[in-house]
Amino acid sequence: xxxxxxxTPDELAxxxxxxxxxxxxxxxxxxxxxxxxGKPSAKQLDLSTPLLTELAxxxxxxxxxGTDCRNYGVIDGIPEAKRLMASLLDDxxxxxxxxxxxxxxxxxDTIQRCMTYGCLGSTPWGTLDTxxxxxxxxxxxxxxxxxxxxxxxxxxxxxLETGPDMDEVERIVADxxxxxxxxxxxxxxxxxxxxxxxxxxxxxxxMPCAASDFRIFWDNAYCVHDLYAxxxxxxxxxxxxxxxxxxxxxxxxxxxxxxxxxxxxxAGIAAxxxxxxxxxxxKKLVSTQMIxxxxxxxxxxxxxxxxxxxxxxxxxxxxxxxxxxxxLVEQMLEEGLDDAHIATWTKPHGGYFISFDGLPNTAKxxxxxxxxxxxxxxxxxATWPYGNDPYDANIRIAPxxxxxxxxxxxxxxxxxxAKLAALEALER
Amino acid sequence: xxxxxxxTPDELAxxxxxxxxxxxxxxxxxxxxxxxxGKPSAKQLDLSTPLLTELAxxxxxxxxxGTDCRNYGVIDGIPEAKRLMASLLDDxxxxxxxxxxxxxxxxxDTIQRCMTYGCLGSTPWGTLDTxxxxxxxxxxxxxxxxxxxxxxxxxxxxxLETGPDMDEVERIVADxxxxxxxxxxxxxxxxxxxxxxxxxxxxxxxMPCAASDFRIFWDNAYCVHDLYAxxxxxxxxxxxxxxxxxxxxxxxxxxxxxxxxxxxxxAGIAAxxxxxxxxxxxKKLVSTQMIxxxxxxxxxxxxxxxxxxxxxxxxxxxxxxxxxxxxLVEQMLEEGLDDAHIATWTKPHGGYFISFDGLPNTAKxxxxxxxxxxxxxxxxxATWPYGNDPYDANIRIAPxxxxxxxxxxxxxxxxxxAKLAALEALER
Numbered sequence: 001x002x003x004x005x006x007x008t009p010d011e012l013a014x015x016x017x018x019x020x021x022x023x024x025x026x027x028x029x030x031x032x033x034x035x036x037x038g039k040p041s042a043k044q045l046d047l048s049t050p051l052l053t054e055l056a057x058x059x060x061x062x063x064x065x066g067t068d069c070r071n072y073g074v075i076d077g078i079p080e081a082k083r084l085m086a087s088l089l090d091d092x093x094x095x096x097x098x099x100x101x102x103x104x105x106x107x108x109d110t111i112q113r114c115m116t117y118g119c120l121g122s123t124p125w126g127t128l129d130t131x132x133x134x135x136x137x138x139x140x141x142x143x144x145x146x147x148x149x150x151x152x153x154x155x156x157x158x159x160l161e162t163g164p165d166m167d168e169v170e171r172i173v174a175d176x177x178x179x180x181x182x183x184x185x186x187x188x189x190x191x192x193x194x195x196x197x198x199x200x201x202x203x204x205x206x207m208p209c210a211a212s213d214f215r216i217f218w219d220n221a222y223c224v225h226d227l228y229a230x231x232x233x234x235x236x237x238x239x240x241x242x243x244x245x246x247x248x249x250x251x252x253x254x255x256x257x258x259x260x261x262x263x264x265x266x267a268g269i270a271a272x273x274x275x276x277x278x279x280x281x282x283k284k285l286v287s288t289q290m291i292x293x294x295x296x297x298x299x300x301x302x303x304x305x306x307x308x309x310x311x312x313x314x315x316x317x318x319x320x321x322x323x324x325x326x327x328l329v330e331q332m333l334e335e336g337l338d339d340a341h342i343a344t345w346t347k348p349h350g351g352y353f354i355s356f357d358g359l360p361n362t363a364k365x366x367x368x369x370x371x372x373x374x375x376x377x378x379x380x381x382a383t384w385p386y387g388n389d390p391y392d393a394n395i396r397i398a399p400x401x402x403x404x405x406x407x408x409x410x411x412x413x414x415x416x417x418a419k420l421a422a423l424e425a426l427e428r
Numbered sequence: 429x430x431x432x433x434x435x436t437p438d439e440l441a442x443x444x445x446x447x448x449x450x451x452x453x454x455x456x457x458x459x460x461x462x463x464x465x466g467k468p469s470a471k472q473l474d475l476s477t478p479l480l481t482e483l484a485x486x487x488x489x490x491x492x493x494g495t496d497c498r499n500y501g502v503i504d505g506i507p508e509a510k511r512l513m514a515s516l517l518d519d520x521x522x523x524x525x526x527x528x529x530x531x532x533x534x535x536x537d538t539i540q541r542c543m544t545y546g547c548l549g550s551t552p553w554g555t556l557d558t559x560x561x562x563x564x565x566x567x568x569x570x571x572x573x574x575x576x577x578x579x580x581x582x583x584x585x586x587x588l589e590t591g592p593d594m595d596e597v598e599r600i601v602a603d604x605x606x607x608x609x610x611x612x613x614x615x616x617x618x619x620x621x622x623x624x625x626x627x628x629x630x631x632x633x634x635m636p637c638a639a640s641d642f643r644i645f646w647d648n649a650y651c652v653h654d655l656y657a658x659x660x661x662x663x664x665x666x667x668x669x670x671x672x673x674x675x676x677x678x679x680x681x682x683x684x685x686x687x688x689x690x691x692x693x694x695a696g697i698a699a700x701x702x703x704x705x706x707x708x709x710x711k712k713l714v715s716t717q718m719i720x721x722x723x724x725x726x727x728x729x730x731x732x733x734x735x736x737x738x739x740x741x742x743x744x745x746x747x748x749x750x751x752x753x754x755x756l757v758e759q760m761l762e763e764g765l766d767d768a769h770i771a772t773w774t775k776p777h778g779g780y781f782i783s784f785d786g787l788p789n790t791a792k793x794x795x796x797x798x799x800x801x802x803x804x805x806x807x808x809x810a811t812w813p814y815g816n817d818p819y820d821a822n823i824r825i826a827p828x829x830x831x832x833x834x835x836x837x838x839x840x841x842x843x844x845x846a847k848l849a850a851l852e853a854l855e856r
Binding site: 292 | 719
């Protein structure tokens with residue numbers, strides 16, 4: 001099989017008739033498979049079953065400082081949960097606040113506070129004519145949805161192998177005081193899987209910003225989510241807190257993490273870390289919104305994951321389940337698409353996604369063809385602000401949820417749809 | 429002992445020396461007692477111990493519709509939890525959203541959404557020059573703190589035996605379009621314990637409002653929190669939803685409730701109910717803030733409290749623990765203060781508080797004297813907007829948390845401090 005881009009019209013037509021036949025055969029199967037979201041599989045959830053019974057009696061419900069976790073109180077979390085989340089956040093327990101079951105909620109609420117109250121005395125963002133955010137692309141659709149709902153203008157920034165294009169970032173933030181923040185998934189990025197280079201982190205910490213209240217939203221969602229046990233195959237991002245302290249910009253960042261993809265996505269715990277000043281202001285402001293997050297669930301988690309060794313051991317069990325799925329996807333994409341030369345895709349060392357770039361103007365069609373064949377993918381465009389991928393090329397592949405047999409079937413469909421969409425585009 | 433207000437200066441001085449001696453004796457005891465917050469006691473928390481082990485294995489974690497409650501999803505709650513919360517909210521499951529562990533958070537977030545996005549297409553409140561709220565007093569300090577933080581101006585409204593002074597409410601809302609809402613704790617109100625009369629509820633539903641997006645924030649925190657088993661001693665407020673439907677103002681209310689004082693205050697579930705249009709808008713907006721609340725905790729609660737009979741039975745166990753405390757407070761206030769005629773207090777049929785009104789200009793001093801003697805009370809003024817009780821008379825008594833022996837000791841202190849503060853005021 002030759003490269004599609006080098007085929008004559010006759011060759012393209014011939015190839016398309018072959019692939020269309022394959023697609024017809026797939027349609028006849030009546031599949032119903034879901035690769036849309038980064039959800040752990042049931043097998044992964046089973047790894048955390050002991051969490052359910054960590055607290056079995058009233059006497060189990062006391063934290064190490066004697067707090068009755070059943071009752072009201074403790075705005076920033078019990079000590080053992082702060083330690084656990086500090087370890088995920090590369091931070092100290094005293095500058096951590098433990099929240100409820102969703103880091104998405106913590107991030108939304110943090111932006112809400114910036115909009116309504118400003119940051120450390122700055123003008124509330126919501127009272128300004130224009131507020132803009134830098135959005136490395138491809139990125140996480142739920143990050144973009146928060147900004148869109150608050151009416152914050154999004155500026156796409158190319159995400160390179162080393163992280164956001166820092167020349168572009170530095171140029172924009174130096175000039176425009178209405179640019180108030182940037183979204184970062186710095187390790188095993190969603191969806192590309194890349195990890196920011198140390199130099200990128202340092203430049204983010206050091207760059208002069210026209211807005212004195214510029215904030216880096218550091219969503220370290222995949223901080224311990226390695227696919228490989230070999231340290232040489234594990235990425236580790238430089239901590240933004242350390243970098244900002246070095247350059248005396250320590251109020252510039254908010255860090256976020258959760259146990260959603262460590263224990264139970266629907267019933268984990270989330271946290272933020274920041275400078276002492278940011279944490280004090282946050283604690284003061286959230287104390288009107290809550291009396292304290294679910295401390296029983298904090299205690300369950302701290303008992304189930306008492307130290308970094310326990311976390312690492314637990315995460316390797318996850319890796320053993322999902323690594324074969326990532327490898328299967330890579331293998332099937334390679335076997336199915338390498339010759340045609342119509343796409344590139346990432347080979348991450350961790351995280352939850354493979355980022356797929358097809359020919360321009362083929363992503364929407366690929367997703368549509370797959371949907372019609374019963375395979376649900378993340379919507380095309382989702383990895384761009386406003387759901388608008390100007391190249392219509394990027395697709396996020398989420399391989400963790402389906403059992404591996406179903407994943408193989410879904411990938412077979414995906415490969416066929418990607419080829420068909422490419423052929424259609426080339427024939428136009 | 430005569431009425432303090434009828435004493436001569438000499439009699440006052442004599443009485444004060446006696447009470448001051450009592451106070452000195454109390455000081456010497458070196459007490460440390462807490463009646464500050466409406467917290468359940470450890471014995472009450474023990475009633476919900478079975479909740480801890482409702483889910484013990486992976487197979488326990490599926491809701492009745494087959495949802496794996498460990499994983500992501502379900503923005504409005506699992507069916508059985510929606511039924512449970514609908515029963516607390518006098519509503520239908522389809523117009524209920526189940527949230528996390530705090531109705532305070534749900535209320536804060538609801539006001540945040542009104543401020544940022546408006547209601548059903550209205551102008552966002554946060555973009556208006558002035559936003560005002562009606563605040564029945566005495567009321568709940570955390571309600572007032574939310575408004576203060578959002579810069580919403582608070583207008584105190586007298587809370588009568590029948591609920592807010594409706595003549596006053598109707599007059600203000602008819603005229604002033606900047607008045608956007610009212611806080612209501614309609615049953616066993618915090619702190620007075622009164623329950624709104626049906627007529628009050630109907631007038632709230634029917635009254636013409638200058639603001640088309642006026643909202644009643646109906647915090648039914650004590651919906652099933654009776655002190656007595658005898659139905660004749662149980663208050664039941666008319667549902668605001670029914671009243672608003674009757675008068676075709678069904679978008680006017682948001683209802684809130686939680687299991688905080690049913691199961692575990694720190695680890696319960698909360699919910700809101702509203703018209704179909706309000707619920708649809710809320711679901712859409714919160715879907716950027718979260719993927720779903722903790723469904724495992726929802727499932728635990730639904731299994732522990734499967735129907736209204738189970739709730740009623742469980743709440744009677746609470747009542748059996750706290751009723752003697754309320755009765756002890758009433759008895760000690762009566763014995764200690766009736767003759768002096770310096771105060772009135774409420775005798776609620778449910779809820780968590782007794783509202784105490786001393787002579788003008790004595791509440792701050794009473795709380796200060798008690799604090800110095802080691803008894804922590806709710807801060808004076810807390811029951812008024814901005815913490816400012818213009819009469820300096822109202823004190824919220826929260827009798828549920830201390831064991832009954834400690835409560836007796838705390839009340840002895842309280843009575844002594846109230847007398848001393850009254851005598852000091854009368855001698856000025």
